[in-house]
Structure formats: structure tokens, C-alpha cells
Amino acid sequence: MKIKNLIDYYSQELGGYSSYALTEVEEIFLSALGLEQRSALYLNDFQDIPFEVLDSAIEKRKQGYPLQYLTGRVNFFGFDFITKEGVFIPRPETELLVEYVVSNFKAVRGLKIVEVGTGSGIISICLTKLLADCKIIATDISIQAIGLASANALLNGCRDEILFIKGDKTEFLHREGYFDLLVSNPPYIALSEKHRLPKDVKKEPHQALFGGSCGYEFSLDLIRSGSKLIKPGGSIIIEIDQKHKSVYEKSFSGIARIDFIKDIHGLDRVMALKF
Numbered sequence: 001m002k003i004k005n006l007i008d009y010y011s012q013e014l015g016g017y018s019s020y021a022l023t024e025v026e027e028i029f030l031s032a033l034g035l036e037q038r039s040a041l042y043l044n045d046f047q048d049i050p051f052e053v054l055d056s057a058i059e060k061r062k063q064g065y066p067l068q069y070l071t072g073r074v075n076f077f078g079f080d081f082i083t084k085e086g087v088f089i090p091r092p093e094t095e096l097l098v099e100y101v102v103s104n105f106k107a108v109r110g111l112k113i114v115e116v117g118t119g120s121g122i123i124s125i126c127l128t129k130l131l132a133d134c135k136i137i138a139t140d141i142s143i144q145a146i147g148l149a150s151a152n153a154l155l156n157g158c159r160d161e162i163l164f165i166k167g168d169k170t171e172f173l174h175r176e177g178y179f180d181l182l183v184s185n186p187p188y189i190a191l192s193e194k195h196r197l198p199k200d201v202k203k204e205p206h207q208a209l210f211g212g213s214c215g216y217e218f219s220l221d222l223i224r225s226g227s228k229l230i231k232p233g234g235s236i237i238i239e240i241d242q243k244h245k246s247v248y249e250k251s252f253s254g255i256a257r258i259d260f261i262k263d264i265h266g267l268d269r270v271m272a273l274k275f
């Protein structure tokens, strides 16, 4: 059986709820049928169609359940990762942080790096794959995140190269010595913005989203405690909301050189502090 008509039917069903209904339905079909390429959906005949799985996924999507939790996968920086309810969904914006670190440090061998708030492990895993001989410790306060990040490292063939530790910010890290780099995509949404968030974002873990009542408190604290773990000449590189830029400038221009890196929309998205 060809499934183009079925895809059209589900796309119409989802049309009132999502502007990307066709793409989302295709993603759901690919995941339910265990396929990789969109073209495979249209070129093949299918005997067993998992209608129950498809119906339930489309229904959940209509109710605002995130697509990546339904499909269980995402591509980030050219690598495949598993996604799971209870752990933050990787965003394309974060590729800028990885790109910045790789382009600035690819010539350096053996960097000692710590990532705080690893989530599904995307940043540490990409850096392990793209930097020469780096040693990474990746931490998260969520045990679910640590479990998923380990599974993703295994999937990408670098499980033995990253040490995953459950922990609160930089707590326990002082016993690991000094680092060349601290990287993080910390929670940075203001609690006051909670009511404005889209339905699907609200399904992600609270602690992965909110950085405090103004949003920047988590990052201020992370940079203050993290700076004590950085070698002279080392850097802290974190994703930011550009609304918080002046707070960071005021707080840290006396102790580090600060650079801001813009994303494709012209927004300051990454902050690099060199000590």
C-alpha cells in the first residue's frame, strides 16, 4: 500500500495545530516505520502500517506534545541523538556555541573541558568528535539527563571519552583540577515569561528552562563559581539571551575579556569570557 494519501490525511488533521504539519507528519511516519529518508515514504509499498502508533502520536501532537519527544530523535550538528521526555530538547541555536568552540580551538590538542548542564549530551559529544584528544567532564543535576547523555555518547561511539557526573553546577568539580574551557547552554528564561511560552516548551523540564526570576541568575552564579576552576588564559563560553548582555558586561568586564557572538538573526547568542 502507498501511504501518500495517509500522510495527506494526517497532515490535514494536524493542519489546524501546526504550521509545519506535513513535515511533522512525515517525521512521525519515519520514526513509526523505522525509516531515515523522506523519499522512502513515497517510493515504497507498506504492508503493516502501525495505525495505533500513528493515531496516538498525531493526537498527542495536537495537544502540544513536542514532536521530538514523539519521534525520539533529533539531528544536531550532523550527528544523531536520542530525545526523551524529561530531558531538554536540543535546539539548532546551540550549534553556534559548538561551531565557535570548534573553530577557535580545533588547533589545540588535549584540552580539558567541563560542560555544565549537559542535557542530552549534544555539546560534549560534538566537541569530543570534533576536537583532538580533548578530555571532557559533563555534568547535569538531572539523573535522567545523565542517563540519556550516556546513551547518546554510546550511540555516537564516544562513551569512554566523556566522564558524566550528576551534580549541581560546579559543585564537586574543584577536586577535578583546573580546566581550559567551561561550556554551557544554561537555563536562561525568566520565570516571569513562563505564561508566554508555547505549549510544547512547557512540556520540557522546568529546571532546564528557567534561570531565575530575571533569567540570568543561574548564569551569573555559574560564571562566578566556574571562573575559580579555569586555568589562567582559559575561557568560559555560554549560550545567552541577548537581553542579558549588559548585566554580564557590568558583572564581568573587570575580570575577563568578553566577546559576544551573533547568530544568523543578528542576535548576541554566545558569550565568551577569556580569563
Ligand SMILES: C[S@@+](CC[C@H](N)C(=O)[O-])C[C@H]1O[C@@H](n2cnc3c(N)ncnc32)[C@H](O)[C@@H]1O
Pocket: 088, 089, 090, 091, 094, 116, 117, 118, 119, 120, 121, 122, 123, 139, 140, 141, 142, 145, 167, 168, 169, 184, 185, 186, 187, 188, 207, 208, 209
Ligand atoms: C537549556 S538545558 C541545555 C541542555 C543541553 N546542554 C543542550 O544544549 O541541549 C539546561 C540543562 O541544565 C541542567 N541544569 C539545571 N540546573 C542545573 C544545576 N543546578 N546544575 C547542573 N545542571 C543543571 C538541566 O537539567 C538541563 O539539562
